[in-house]
Amino acid sequence: MNRSRFLAGGAAAVLLPTTLAPLARADVSEGDVAYANFAIACEFLMADYYARLLKAGLVHGSARSGATAARRNEVEHVKAFTTLLTDAGQSVPVADDFAFAWPAKTFRSLGAAAEAGATIEATVLGAYISAAVSISVESYRSLFARALADEARHLAVLTWVASGKPVGNSFPPALGLEEATNLVEPYLG
């Protein structure tokens, strides 16, 4: 399979509908709230990433469709995690709460863009693995698990573009919130 066929496959994968079951209104722990706040910030960040990738004109054809779909995925994830915070009676962050800081060269080449995107997606994936096993409410655990499966698809495509090696660890590492925060904080501004 060449790179463009793989990108087309990735696009098809991310275009699959992601219908989310209604979330239970239950007692949400403070740890759950922390994961949801982190997740919303990262999803806004990645939505911004795909928007900038598209605007920079670095992807064309099926790859462009894939990036468009990935952006839509991130927006849908935001909506789902927002529900978690609303259920918990917490205030919900909006995109304007963040001033994303992209290094100057990030969107000057597809390779640089893919590398930055892969770094963030890998971090998000690691944090969602931790969330999927530690969140107190089952439906929220399921939400994180489904979102992490989607992010893993994004990561595979970006890693393929950045390094030519889409398949990595058999067991991607789980990341605690503190470690994950340290990795994405430079982009969150």
Added chain:
Amino acid sequence: MVKRLVLAAVLVCLLAAPAGAREGAPRLTIFAAASLTEAFQRFDSAEAYSFAGSNTLAAQIKQGARVDVFASASPQYTQDLFRAGLVEKPVTFATNRLVLIVPKSNPAGLTSVYDLARKNVKLVVAAPAVPVGAYTRTVLRKLGLSSVLAKVVSQESDVKSVVGKVALGQADAGFVYVTDVKPVAGDVASIRIPAWAQPRVRYEIAVVRSSSQKAAARTWTTRVRGKTGQAALVRAGFGKP
């Protein structure tokens, strides 16, 4: 020669007038959040300021204090006074962010906000009714670290008291606004709070309805929101509304 004398006289007048002074006009009385102390005094040193916790100042306005302008670190207090008919419609004029400060010597060895949960620390925060105290609790809740409130050794009435306690080494750490660090940069070090855990800190300003100088007060609030006011606030580290 005459031209030189006139020029010299003009220069003397300009230098003698305090920054931002309104010539011949009585001074405005301005109640402002403690965190605005340096920024407002640098922006306009001619007015009469009272800096304190926004909750305290709002309570004084409710009790009939003679004030022209109220600048609050939280919309909660300006909106409350607006609903009570005590101030004109409040307007947002600045934003801010929170940071954790430690004494320069950092005796507890803190490097991350998460260290508050791991280490035995003496934490100082503002009381919950004070805007920075409420924001502190929001940050801790967002981080999943509310349990560290058990380590609080002192609850202060305004942000400058929190800064003072940490700067003097009476506490290992305290939550303050990022704008509070600059004036005590020699005494404290700051530890960043993740962007995703930051509360939405908005400052609002309003003319007090009982003011005897409403026109001048309105002009002043317009100046704060104008180019020079915003430049002074940005220089002090505040964000734009």
